[in-house]
Amino acid sequence: MSLDKIIVTITSILGIGFTYWFFLVKKEKIVEAAGEVDIIVEGGYSPEVISMPKGKTTKLNFIRRDPSSCLEEVVLGDFKIRKHLPLNQKTTIELTPEASGEFKYTCGMNMYHGKIIVR
Amino acid sequence: MSQNKKTFSIKGMHCASCVMILEESLKKVDGVSQATVNLATEKATVTYDPSKVTDEKLSSAVSNVGYQALITEEMRTENDEQKEKQRELRDLRRKVSVSLVFGGLILWGGFPGLMKTAPMFLQNFWVQLILATPVQFWAGFGFYRATISALKHRTANMDTLVAIGTTVAYAYSVVVTLLPWLAEKIGIEPMPYFDTAAIIIGLILLGRYFEAKAKAGTSEAIKKLIGLQAKTARVLRDGKEVDIQISEVIIGDIIRVRPGEKISVDGIIVDGESSIDESMITGESIPVDKARGDVVVGATMNKTGTFTFKAAKVGTDTMLAQIIKLVQEAQGSKAPIQRLADLVSSYFVPAVIMLAFLTFAVWYIFGPPPALLFALLNTVAVLIIACPCAMGLATPTAIMVGTGKGAEQGILIKDAESLETAHKINTIIFDKTGTLTKGQPEVTDITSFGSTDKDELLKLAASIEKGSEHSLAEAIVKAAEAKQIFLSKVEKFRAIPGHGVEGIIDGKRIIFGNKRLMDKEGVDIGLAVNKIGEMESGGKTVMMIAIRQTEGESFKLAGLIAVADIIKESARQGLVALQKLGIEVVMITGDNQRTASAIGHSLGITRVLAEVLPDQKEAEVRKIQAEGKVVAMVGDGINDAPALAAADVGIAMGSGTDVAIEAADITLINKDLRTVAAAIVLSKKTMRTIRLNLFWAFGYNVVLIPVAMGALYPFFGLLLNPILASIAMATSSISVVSNSLLLKRKKIV
Numbered sequence: 001m002s003l004d005k006i007i008v009t010i011t012s013i014l015g016i017g018f019t020y021w022f023f024l025v026k027k028e029k030i031v032e033a034a035g036e037v038d039i040i041v042e043g044g045y046s047p048e049v050i051s052m053p054k055g056k057t058t059k060l061n062f063i064r065r066d067p068s069s070c071l072e073e074v075v076l077g078d079f080k081i082r083k084h085l086p087l088n089q090k091t092t093i094e095l096t097p098e099a100s101g102e103f104k105y106t107c108g109m110n111m112y113h114g115k116i117i118v119r
Numbered sequence: 120m121s122q123n124k125k126t127f128s129i130k131g132m133h134c135a136s137c138v139m140i141l142e143e144s145l146k147k148v149d150g151v152s153q154a155t156v157n158l159a160t161e162k163a164t165v166t167y168d169p170s171k172v173t174d175e176k177l178s179s180a181v182s183n184v185g186y187q188a189l190i191t192e193e194m195r196t197e198n199d200e201q202k203e204k205q206r207e208l209r210d211l212r213r214k215v216s217v218s219l220v221f222g223g224l225i226l227w228g229g230f231p232g233l234m235k236t237a238p239m240f241l242q243n244f245w246v247q248l249i250l251a252t253p254v255q256f257w258a259g260f261g262f263y264r265a266t267i268s269a270l271k272h273r274t275a276n277m278d279t280l281v282a283i284g285t286t287v288a289y290a291y292s293v294v295v296t297l298l299p300w301l302a303e304k305i306g307i308e309p310m311p312y313f314d315t316a317a318i319i320i321g322l323i324l325l326g327r328y329f330e331a332k333a334k335a336g337t338s339e340a341i342k343k344l345i346g347l348q349a350k351t352a353r354v355l356r357d358g359k360e361v362d363i364q365i366s367e368v369i370i371g372d373i374i375r376v377r378p379g380e381k382i383s384v385d386g387i388i389v390d391g392e393s394s395i396d397e398s399m400i401t402g403e404s405i406p407v408d409k410a411r412g413d414v415v416v417g418a419t420m421n422k423t424g425t426f427t428f429k430a431a432k433v434g435t436d437t438m439l440a441q442i443i444k445l446v447q448e449a450q451g452s453k454a455p456i457q458r459l460a461d462l463v464s465s466y467f468v469p470a471v472i473m474l475a476f477l478t479f480a481v482w483y484i485f486g487p488p489p490a491l492l493f494a495l496l497n498t499v500a501v502l503i504i505a506c507p508c509a510m511g512l513a514t515p516t517a518i519m520v521g522t523g524k525g526a527e528q529g530i531l532i533k534d535a536e537s538l539e540t541a542h543k544i545n546t547i548i549f550d551k552t553g554t555l556t557k558g559q560p561e562v563t564d565i566t567s568f569g570s571t572d573k574d575e576l577l578k579l580a581a582s583i584e585k586g587s588e589h590s591l592a593e594a595i596v597k598a599a600e601a602k603q604i605f606l607s608k609v610e611k612f613r614a615i616p617g618h619g620v621e622g623i624i625d626g627k628r629i630i631f632g633n634k635r636l637m638d639k640e641g642v643d644i645g646l647a648v649n650k651i652g653e654m655e656s657g658g659k660t661v662m663m664i665a666i667r668q669t670e671g672e673s674f675k676l677a678g679l680i681a682v683a684d685i686i687k688e689s690a691r692q693g694l695v696a697l698q699k700l701g702i703e704v705v706m707i708t709g710d711n712q713r714t715a716s717a718i719g720h721s722l723g724i725t726r727v728l729a730e731v732l733p734d735q736k737e738a739e740v741r742k743i744q745a746e747g748k749v750v751a752m753v754g755d756g757i758n759d760a761p762a763l764a765a766a767d768v769g770i771a772m773g774s775g776t777d778v779a780i781e782a783a784d785i786t787l788i789n790k791d792l793r794t795v796a797a798a799i800v801l802s803k804k805t806m807r808t809i810r811l812n813l814f815w816a817f818g819y820n821v822v823l824i825p826v827a828m829g830a831l832y833p834f835f836g837l838l839l840n841p842i843l844a845s846i847a848m849a850t851s852s853i854s855v856v857s858n859s860l861l862l863k864r865k866k867i868v
Contacts, residue, residue: 005484012480016473023469026273043268063170068265069207069331070276070508075451075515080534082451082515087203089169110464110511111276112269 030117033058041074041085042066045105045114054118057096064088073108076116082108122152126164127177128366129156130187137186144184148176163188189366189434204335211328214258218321221250226314244296244311251313255289259320275468277508281323283472284502288316288841291495307489312496319503319845326849330508333856336863337516338450340523344443347399347418352383355427372430376421384417384430385437391426395419400438401789402529442788445531445780449522450515454535456809457514460816464510471505471824478828486829493829496841500827504844505820509851513812516859521805524863529788530798537784541768541802543749547697547795548728548740550754550762551708551715554772555722555792556684558755560591562598563659564681568646571666574604576678580664582607583622583631587614591660594682617709617732619662628667630674634711635730637663642674650679655713658721659683690722693792698723700799703748707731707739707762736762753795770795793868800867808862812855819851 001009031037031047035056040046041064052058062074064085075082076093085091097103097118105114129141138156141163145154150171156163165177174190181188227233228241240246256263262285265278292311295302299309351362355373365383368374373389376382382395392410397403397419406422409415415428418439434440453461475498482494518535525532532538549555565573581599584592585606599606612622618639619632630640634651637644642665644651651661659681665674687693694704707728708715715729728739736752740762743750752759752766755773760782763769771783773790780786787794827844831837 001484008480008483012476015476019469019472019476022273023275023472024466043265043270044272044274046272048272061173066265066268067207068261068278069327070265070278072203075453077451077453080448080452082447090171090173092173092175104461106461108511108515109508110461110515111468111507112272112274113465 028115033060035059036061038063038090039114040065041071043068044112048113049115049117051117051119052095052097054097054100057094060093060095062091062093064091070109070111071107074105075108075110076103076105078103122166123169124164124166125177125190126162128189128364129163129181130189130367130369140184141181141186144180145177148172148180151177204331208328208331211324211331215321215324215328218254218258218317218324221254222314222317222321225250225317229311229314244313247311247313248293248296251289251292251317254317254320255285258324259285262320275472277468277506279468280471280502280505281319283475284499284841285316285319287495287502288312288319288499292316305491307492315496315499315841318842319499322842322845322849323503326853329849330852330856333853333860334512334516336860337519337856338523340519340526341443341446341450343523344439344446344526347439349381349383349418353377353380366434368430368433370430370433373427374430375425375427376415377425378421378423380421382415382417382419382421382428385432386415386417386428386430388413388415388426388428391424393424393426394422396422400442400529402527402794403789403791438788441780442526442531445533445786446522446526449532449534449538450519452518452534452536454514454518454539454809456539456806456813457535460510460513460813463817464507467505467507467510467820471502471507474824474828475501482829493838497827497829497838499841500839500844501824503841504823504827504839504848506816506848506851507820509816509819509855510813512852512855512859513816514809516856517805517808517812517862520859520862521801521808524865524867525798525801528794528797528801528868530794530801531780531786531788532798533780533784533786537768538802538805540749541751541785541799542806544702544751544768544799546703546705546743546748547751547753548705548707548743548762548766549724550736550752550759551706551710551718552684553755554753555690555706555718556686558684560594560660560682560684562594562680563683564654565678566647566650566681567678569675569677571677573678574602576664576680577602578604578607579624579629579666579677580631580662580680582609582624583612583620583629585609586612586622587620589614589620591662591682592620595680616734626669628670628674629664630667631664632662634663637665637674637676640665640674642676644676647676647679652713654679654681655711656717657683658714658717660710660714686718686722687790687792689790689792693795694722694724696793696796697799700796700803702799705743707736709733733758734761737765740765751799770798797867804862804865804867808859812858815858816851816855819847823847 028049030049030051033050033052036059037050038061041062043066062085064071064087067087073082073084079095081093083091083093100118103116105116106112141156142154145151145165150168151165153166178188178190224241225247227237229247234242262278262282266282269275269279292313295309295311302309349365352365352368353360353362353375360375368384374383388409388411394406394408396406400416400419417437478501479494479498482497483490486493521538522532552558565576567573567576577599581596584595607624609622609624614620618636621630630636644663654661661679661681663679664677666677667674697704704724705726705728706719706724709731710729712729715727719727731739736759740750740752750766751768751770752762753770753772754763763782768785769783770785772787785798827839829838
């Protein structure tokens with residue numbers, strides 16, 4: 001095999017490995033929501049993983065800064081909430097989780113994901 | 120910093136000092152720069168920074184000082200959303216036009232078959248570079264912006280794929296244009312692919328434009344429901360009629376409605392009568408006649424008469440507000456069928472990027488010359504063809520259209536899961552009273568067996584039943600009222616659930632109820648057996664009255680009172696529609712076997728569960744489920760909540776009350792039994808749409824990604840041009856959304 005082909009092979013293997021590591025091996029940073037938490041919507045959700053207590057009302061303030069139509073809605077399927085997020089405005093969603101567990105929230109097209117951990 | 124201005128009504132203001140207090144409180148909210156309150160109009164106008172101030176903050180600033188802010192967030196959000204959508208569409212239109220015109224010109228000047236017809240300047244690579252650059256970085260700016268912010272979160276989406284794919288094509292073309300000798304050195308003809316990058320961007324933006332337009336149609340039902348709301352109400356205040364905003368109506372207000380006007384809120388008619396079109400809420404097309412004491416629903420239309428009504432429910436408590444809330448919740452919920460798509464979508468984009476690396480390597484190493492070019496073009500095709508959006512849109516768009524269509528027909532579906540389960544139903548249990556029948560029984564026969572005459576029997580029965588809440592009691596009391604019988608005073612009244620009632624009238628102990636009650640008290644009914652049998656075979660419910668003259672004596676049967684409930688006109692058609700769907704119909708009732716069988720027979724129902732006490736209904740539902748059936752229970756949602764909850768799908772019929780909506784998976788606002796079949800047909804059609812969408816979305820990616828990788832090349836020499844890949848990708852999302860929108864046109868009744 002010629003040198004260029006060896007380089008392409010190694011680069012591609014490294015590229016695949018890097019893609020896997022970069023996108024799929026992420027360490028979750030859990031943010032405790034003390035009654036209220038601001039979630040910045042820009043290329044995803046920041047913070048992405050939110051922990052909240054069971055039975056208490058927690059306010060999730062979504063602030064959408066990303067004009068991408070992908071992020072114009074947030075869906076909290078387990079809580080039956082689909083909400084439009086006006087650009088550069090704070091949209092508050094109040095949750096009073098009745099059960100503990102992990103609940104995903106996503107954008108309207110299910111491309112961006114976040115997680116709510118109820119303890 | 121952008122500043123927004125909002126005006127909203129304030130309730131509870133009565134003097135000039137209120138103005139000061141409110142203004143101060145509103146100004147204290149962080150982000151509010153100006154606040155003015157007008158006592159005459161009872162309105163506040165606030166200028167604020169939208170990133171800091173929410174409606175909740177304004178509302179609590181008002182409530183903290185003892186007033187109430189009426190901020191109609193729903194309307195605001197709708198308007199904001201619409202404006203934003205229009206802005207987005209305008210922007211997309213501009214970008215699509217520029218990209219496709221510039222891309223078209225580049226294609227004309229660069230495509231082998233076409234270039235001979237093109238003017239010379241278009242064939243110049245530098246001109247192509249100048250045309251392609253604004254498309255790449257202005258029209259395609261959104262792709263880059265989304266990619267960069269997504270990468271910051273270590274996530275990727277469709278924009279990432281488009282950005283990488285077009286950048287590869289564009290960068291290669293720039294290198295070939297700037298350094299043609301480099302391409303020649305590695306044996307490649309220096310031909311740029313600016314057309315590919317520009318047209319891909321144009322077509323994907325075009326797809327997004329149509330998708331955005333189509334997606335707006337999926338949430339139309341909510342907008343329509345919000346639009347049903349009346350804007351003003353004509354309220355009688357201090358003896359005068361004044362038109363006020365609907366948000367200012369309070370409970371107890373007397374509201375006048377004239378012919379052709381919309382009813383503003385829910386209430387009870389206090390004077391006058393009219394015919395009211397309730398089709399917008401119930402889906403029933405025939406107007407309903409209403410008079411004093413009848414309930415009217417906000418957003419329905421008064422036809423001919425004039426009447427006044429007392430507001431009973433306002434704001435978020437009205438039936439329309441509840442319907443909107445329910446539909447919104449259903450549209451936000453997730454269907455179990457979506458799980459696979461959810462799982463796939465979490466890994467999809469990274470998987471496609473990995474496949475793109477693989478494609479490049481395989482083509483570069485094993486591909487025919489010019490290998491680099493093949494490797495590049497096929498990699499771009501793989502990145503561009505992948506369409507995760509179609510998978511993400513497949514289920515929710517259909518659920519949104521399905522639940523919205525249901526709401527238009529008076530079918531309120533609690534969540535996507537209920538809608539999904541409903542298509543599997545193979546057995547439906549109907550609670551008889553109030554569901555199959557009108558729930559307004561009438562006294563048909565009175566038979567006396569002793570010295571007590573018929574009117575006296577009716578008097579005793581009506582007196583004792585006056586305190587009962589049973590549906591049959593009302594019939595007996597009404598019959599007595601019709602005969603102008605004066606009722607007696609009852610002592611020690613007691614209702615015995617599932618049996619009847621007892622009490623003492625004029626020192627005599629009376630029991631009134633069914634055979635079970637007579638058996639329990641040891642009453643001999645031998646005399647009446649034939650008569651009872653005869654009446655029960657006619658579908659009548661027979662109740663027996665027995666009297667004990669003095670303590671220590673035994674009860675003696677005094678007479679029988681037969682009551683019959685009228686079967687709804689829509690019952691037969693409704694049940695036939697269900698049977699046509701292959702669904703077994705079961706009737707459940709507290710009536711005795713003979714009466715129940717007679718009613719069941721007249722309706723063509725073969726499986727009748729009779730003599731079931733109210734608290735046994737749930738167990739009966741579970742018994743049928745144990746047979747392996749998927750069971751729906753249809754009831755009024757108030758008395759049979761446990762049975763509705765136990766069923767796979769609980770259907771509450773003819774009621775829009777909180778209790779019913781809470782207990783049921785599906786609430787049918789109208790009383791037409793054909794709606795039950797309609798709800799199931801809606802579920803079946805929605806599920807068919809979802810399956811087709813998922814099949815298309817998955818099939819599309821599963822089939823076309825390998826084609827883009829070049830899977831067909833070894834056999835047929837076929838490769839996928841990246842431009843064709845972008846056409847396929849742009850149409851895939853639109854086709855899924857359009858297929859969901861087709862649900863709107865499907866007939867369910």
